[in-house]
Amino acid sequence: MLLTAEYAKKLDKEDHLYRFREEFYIKPNTIYLDGNSLGLLSKRAERTLLESLHDWKEHGIDGWTKGKHPWFFLSERLGEMIAPLVGAEADEVMVTGSTTVNLHQLVATFYKPEGKRSKILADELTFPSDIYALQSQLRLHGFDPDTHLIMVKSRDGRFLKEEDIIEGMTDETALIILPTVLYRSGQILDMKRLTAEANKRGILIGFDGCHSIGAIPHSFSEWGVDFAYWCNYKYLNGGPGSVGGLYINKKHFGTAPGLTGWFGSKKEKQFDMEYSFTPEESAGAYQIGTPHVLSLAPLLGALEIFTEAGIEKIREKSVKINRFLMDLMDQELSNMGFSIGSPYEDERRGGHISLEHKEAARICKALKANGIIPDFRAPNIIRLAPVALYTSYSEVWDAVEVLKQIMVEKQYEKFENVRDVVA
Structure with a gap:
């Protein structure tokens, strides 16, 4: 099955947790995929x-x-x-x-x-x-x-x-x-x-x-x-x-x-x-x-x-949205030097996906320059975490499209392949 932007929108409409996005402060024109390091502020926490x-x-x-x-x-x-x-x-x-x-x-x-x-x-x-x-x-x-x-x-x-x-x-x-x-x-x-x-x-x-x-x-x-x-x-x-x-x-x-x-x-x-x-x-x-x-x-x-929301429902969406991300990576990023470093079996995988690439540090910087917030782990891991409570399937689609564009245009070459002080 070919994954499309329209299919991502369909998944968003079917998402029982989608309403919780309104609970969080999500920065405009930014896709936050680093909730496995620091979760976003919710209005209730504030x-x-x-x-x-x-x-x-x-x-x-x-x-x-x-x-x-x-x-x-x-x-x-x-x-x-x-x-x-x-x-x-x-x-x-x-x-x-x-x-x-x-x-x-x-x-x-x-x-x-x-x-x-x-x-x-x-x-x-x-x-x-x-x-x-x-x-x-x-x-x-x-x-x-x-x-x-x-x-x-x-x-x-x-x-x-x-x-x-x-x-x-x-x-x-x-x-x-x-x-x-x-x-x-x-x-x-x-x-x-x-x-x-x-x-x-x-x-x-x-x-x-x-x-x-x-x-x-x-x-x-x-x-x-x-x-x-x-x-x-x-x-x-x-x-x-x-x-x-x-x-x-x-x-x-x-x-x-x-x-x-x-x-x-x-x-x-x-x-x-x-x-x-x-x-x-x-x-x-x-x-x-x-x-x-x-x-x-x-x-x-x-x-x-x-x-x-309930932890069972959160886990259900987490599995589904991470599977969507992995399938998109396989579909859109093949032959670009990436490897998925996370388990493919849903029951063996937690809340984030590890994408491996020899240029990982500079790719992370290019993602941030494009409004995508990832997480880098030395020496070669880009961690991406679609969080069930506030990440949409459409955001996952857009993030992969941006990553594909970064690789095709070699935008990452503008950056050093070294981590920032806080990675």
């Missing part, structure tokens, strides 16, 4: 941020317990809103910290080397910040990361084989940290299978959900995942620097946090100012410091949209 600012203005210190969005229980309220997106109970989820801070907290809590069971299993395609944190935690325990951080190899530099990960689950493994979705290729790992295999061997397993939350459904509690952590500024549209999130399986409630701080206290005890720590009996125990209220506030509005 509203709840302004409401929280008003609470501060109106109530001062009393904003902790008064106003539209009292701050003292704000993290718990947001955890309850996010819980359905990760397949967890409300008290298993907390909005707190940042991705790397939460990883440090979780490893400090659950990495308990004993005898020869002292190694951490990760993979060589994960986001570098996770590796930095794991190296740091190993050093704090007196171990050399070169010998105690085992990184599962990729056979092709794009994807991971679950069989290879399972093979790495040895009797020397104390903890496993893996991504839910690989940040470069967009491959979804089989979390259910990997968790079952880890549980079978008595190894704790945690997942980095940064590139999946808000894009795909999860069932962390049902699968028996021990813990997870993520950021909220990509598909969840919480804003730059938005507070992160963590999940703790309730079977671990009562496990002492590795890093303690007063916001992990039982709420009724927190202001007793005692020197003995009384932790919450929930994921709340793993908070450390005072919540960043003005970075939490936009999430209140952003998550309202997810509650209305």
Whole structure:
């Protein structure tokens, strides 16, 4: 079937999520395909941020317990809103910290080397910040990361084989940290299978959900995942620097946090100012410091949209619009030096498509010059993320047509093939 602009318009008319585009600030004459790095601002997120600012203005210190969005229980309220997106109970989820801070907290809590069971299993395609944190935690325990951080190899530099990960689950493994979705290729790992295999061997397993939350459904509690952590500024549209999130399986409630701080206290005890720590009996125990209220506030509005749209419907459109993008690439960009570096199987692919080209950095700059906002990952990846809530099929069609024109006219030759400071 030949894909056309008219067919893209037909798909837009049939799109049950199309109405949510009006919820977002979409810059005129721009096609935003970088929601996998930073989601767009919604009008609801703007509203709840302004409401929280008003609470501060109106109530001062009393904003902790008064106003539209009292701050003292704000993290718990947001955890309850996010819980359905990760397949967890409300008290298993907390909005707190940042991705790397939460990883440090979780490893400090659950990495308990004993005898020869002292190694951490990760993979060589994960986001570098996770590796930095794991190296740091190993050093704090007196171990050399070169010998105690085992990184599962990729056979092709794009994807991971679950069989290879399972093979790495040895009797020397104390903890496993893996991504839910690989940040470069967009491959979804089989979390259910990997968790079952880890549980079978008595190894704790945690997942980095940064590139999946808000894009795909999860069932962390049902699968028996021990813990997870993520950021909220990509598909969840919480804003730059938005507070992160963590999940703790309730079977671990009562496990002492590795890093303690007063916001992990039982709420009724927190202001007793005692020197003995009384932790919450929930994921709340793993908070450390005072919540960043003005970075939490936009999430209140952003998550309202997810509650209305439903993660299953979001995933349904995401699969369909990404398939449309991949088919368009095959139709329009053949013989131009591109390779698709994402899984072709819909069930194995997350929310973005990776397009590989030796001139990727300068092609990204040419796209931006034409009003298309992509994402570059060294050395040769153009990441494109049609986001279900605000990207239209017609925009995907137009973006591919612009990319085709850039290649035919060699517009990219005007730019250096090096990344900008922020890629």
